[in-house]
Amino acid sequence: MRKLLLGTTILGLGFGAAEAQTLNILMESVPDTRFVEELLPEFEEATGIDVELEVVNYAEMHTKLVPQLVSPTGSYDVIVVDFYWVGEFAKAGWLQPLDERIAADGFDTSVYFDSLQDLVGQVDGEQLMLPFYNYAMGLTYRRDLLEDPAEQAAFKEKYGIELRVPETWDEYLQQVEFFTRDTDGDGNNDFFGVVNQGLRPDPIAMEWSNYLFANGGRFHDENWQPMLDSAEAVAAVEDYKRNLEEFGPLGAASFGFDEAFNVAAQGKAYSYLTYNMFRTAYDDPSQSAVVDMVEIVAVPNGGLNGAWGWAIPNSSPDPDAAWTFLQWVESPEIAKKRALLGGSPTRSDVFADEEVLATYPYYPALENLLATSHNFPVFTYTPQFVEVLGRELSLAVTGEKTAEEAMQTANAELEALLKQDGKL
Amino acid sequence: MAATLAARDRRFGQLMAAPGLAALLLVIVFPILFTLYTSAFDFTLINPRHDTFVGLDHYARAFGLAEFGNALRVTLWFVVAVVVLEFAVGFLVALMLNAVERGKAVYYAILLCPLLINPVVVGLIWRMFLHPELGIANYVLGLVGLGPVNWLGDPTNAFWTLVAVDIWHQVSFMIVLLLAGLASLPKEPYEAARMEGAGTLACFWHVTLPLMRPVILVTLLIRLIFAVRTYDLVYIMTRGGPGQATDLVSYFIYRQAFVGLNIGQASALAVLLLLIVLVLTAWLYRHMRSLV
Structure with a gap:
């Protein structure tokens, strides 16, 4: 967390004086998006980065994303990726590998369920996404x-x-x-x-x-x-x-x-x-x-397992700020807050959290769904x-x-x- | 002197038309040529480059695609059904409205309402109305002891439901165009026909229809071209299903391009569709003109 704050302070020094930074994110209109939206003021307050969420229906997402991903500079800094686009996006090389950033900032990916890492995390050993929420x-x-x-x-x-x-x-x-x-x-x-x-x-x-x-x-x-x-x-x-x-x-x-x-x-x-x-x-x-x-x-x-992952596209105008956002939204604190609002977790520590379990007694059943689920061919x-x-x-x-x-x-x-x- | 004036006029005219022509070139001719060009390459969104020339392979493959054949067949039936039915209903309503003396504006306003709604919204509204368990359509039918009808879950029903919703949405387009044509007809031929003792039906067959031919031709052509392009309704209401009952060709081409990311193949299909529409249009145009 300290590193995150330090990072954002540096970012703040660099850009804060000029004009407020804005991150553009394309998301699907589902409950988990709403929970992120509710927590955004915390991110904006902590980092001074404004976040613009563009929320659309699932049917429109792929059609909207692809032209942005093909062009050298797109309009989205962060995107969310449904598991069944993963093979296509990876093959086309549209996503930035996150391994270096993860190592540099000591971000812990071991808390994610293996089945979700397989689905919307790693592709051929490379971390292209962070698991966002599951819809097993x-x-x-x-x-x-x-x-x-x-x-x-x-x-x-x-x-x-x-x-x-x-x-x-x-x-x-x-x-x-x-x-x-x-x-x-x-x-x-x-x-x-x-x-x-x-x-x-x-x-x-x-x-x-x-x-x-x-x-x-x-x-x-x-x-x-x-x-x-x-x-x-x-x-x-x-x-x-x-x-x-x-x-x-x-x-x-x-x-x-x-x-x-x-x-x-x-x-x-x-x-x-x-x-x-x-x-x-x-x-x-x-x-x-x-x-x-x-x-x-x-x-x-x-x-059937199912999940969405966060990713930074190669066409992202501001990948550093995008990573700042990813670290925030997938931090234990925010992941837990999202779960408390009703989100579907991807992290084992959130599933084990007492406060979360007290609010939603059926979360062990959801954890079991994840543990026993099978993946669609990706x-x-x-x-x-x-x-x-x-x-x-x-x-x-x-x-x-x-x-x-x-x-x-x-x-x-x-x-x-x-x-x-x-x-x- | 007169010649130079005419030449100057012509030059001025060309100058005035130039921006419009340039715009047409840019937004119509260029995309069509680019589509043609792309259709000869293995151009996918995963590898968006014109680096693998495949010649007519995409065209050859198109004819081997059973799904494309099915989509063409479904589209043909759909276009025939909506154009014929909308024309019949539209002409009937236009004739009735033409006889209306007062309150025309009110009828116009009511008729134009569906046309103003975005097709996506039309699809969503009707999906809700036609929900077999929770929708209002089956509820109302139930009140009079009918139904329940499986509007979208059965292949035959789904096709005709789609046709009916399209008619609901688009028929006023026909009405408005035909009504404008009817209103502009001269009165004299009718008076002459009446003098000769022609009845209402004879007047319709021998005066109204021949005089209306150019308007009818244009109306049918425009509607036909629009109907071939129908995509939104299918996308929202049926996704081409159940089975393949409503898999219209525009939706099929969309899937090739944006689900399969195979822009080369999709371009070839789009070119084929363009050719079909062109041939159809030319044939209809000639056929209608020869009917004089």
Whole structure:
């Protein structure tokens, strides 16, 4: 911290007299961005550097970033990078390696979870990013229904096993079936065992990845040989399709995560497999009718990992000030404050903090999500692969292809993209 | 003396037109030529240089892309559906409005509202309206004992939902243009036709339609070109899904450029699309003129 202050004093001497420095940062409009925004006055006070956050929707980010990254001098000093752009950004050489700065300032990166360092930290041994927040996916379910003695008795009678927090995938699928109901007797189901996000490309691709892992499947083996034509992958597509068609609301094949979340938050579904940041949103009465009724747990066999990283682009107009900001925003104090506001941590010390645990008793469950999660294939053409996977899954869900056909195409195209990238 | 005056006039005219022409050259001709040039190179955003010449490879590959073929097919149906339906609805409303004597401004104001809304906003609003569980559309249908309809989650429905939303958004464009044409028609031919004993339908077929031909031609052309470019609605409402039911070609080219970062390939696709639109426009123009 002293080094940070010293550094900023020097910066202050250098620039403070002339005019106030401004850092421009492009971020996505998500809760974790809001938490950073709330704390910014502290940074501005400590360093005298103004921060301009440009907050946009996810859909716009990549399109906005790429032209800035390609040009020699862009307009963003700091950027945030979604894990599936990492391969592409690294390959194109758009990000500044942080290793020298980390060594010079003694910044401790050992507190980050290994799975997050792999995803949005290091690439081929080089630290290109600092993990910002994680959005590992988990299973959100209605705790009130699960703990209801009447439901428990009915479930046991029907399936011969206890109704409990699902520990196996089959157990979860049975619960999905069990809770799907026609409560008003009009012949249509109006309470659903699950709500899916079937929109192309990333909502369906990300959600289905959990089904793949749960079925024991993988995207590729250790040598990047694709494994999507496996029986496990096909079974995962069939599970997904059955859940969406038989146990989910009408139109789930077109839902993005906001639409799916709204169905769950309006109390119309037993479960929703989603990004862990929604756990906090369930307890917000302004957007949820199921406050204190929902809990999150790791998907059996481990779900999909996801995260954003902070990075300094090569086109950054002021990389030194950018690094000052990164050190501040990822310092233990600020990382903890962000977590206390409801952020999704990436540091083990924040997860272990007593104050954080007292505020959010479900954080150990989130830590478990991270510990058991699996990564999506990260390579240069990940965004294209997400498109391919999304398209094929959507074709399978709407019945235009069989699960086998869809997975064979996805497998072949993954192989082609990996070859193009030199991984195979 | 007269010749020099004419020459001077011509020179002055050229001088006045020069800035406009220069601007057109800069923002239209140059990008098109650059696109053509780029389409012959392996130009990606990861390696944004014209250093690998590939000739017509991108064009050859375009024809092998099943997704591109599908996108062209979907786009063709989409364009035909929206242009025909919007023209039919638009002409009908324009004819009705043309007969209105009072309060035209009010109708205009109401009709123009959708046209003023950004397509992204239109998409977002309709996505909310059409949410099968929580949206107002299915709620209202439910009140009269219909539905629920799976607006965007079924391939066929999603395509027609997209067409319907586009009509809602763009039909007033047709109305306004056609209405302007109708209002400028001379009264005399109608009077003459009436004198000869022509009824309302005969007047429409033999007087209104022939007189309106140039306006109809322009209206259809503009709408057609705009419809081929449709991108925002798909991007917001369906992302080309479910399956590939609404994968319009502009959205496909966008993905090649900004998701695949393959600008060379995307340029080739864009050039092909430009050629298709040019041919279509030329054909429509000739066909309509030959109908005199």
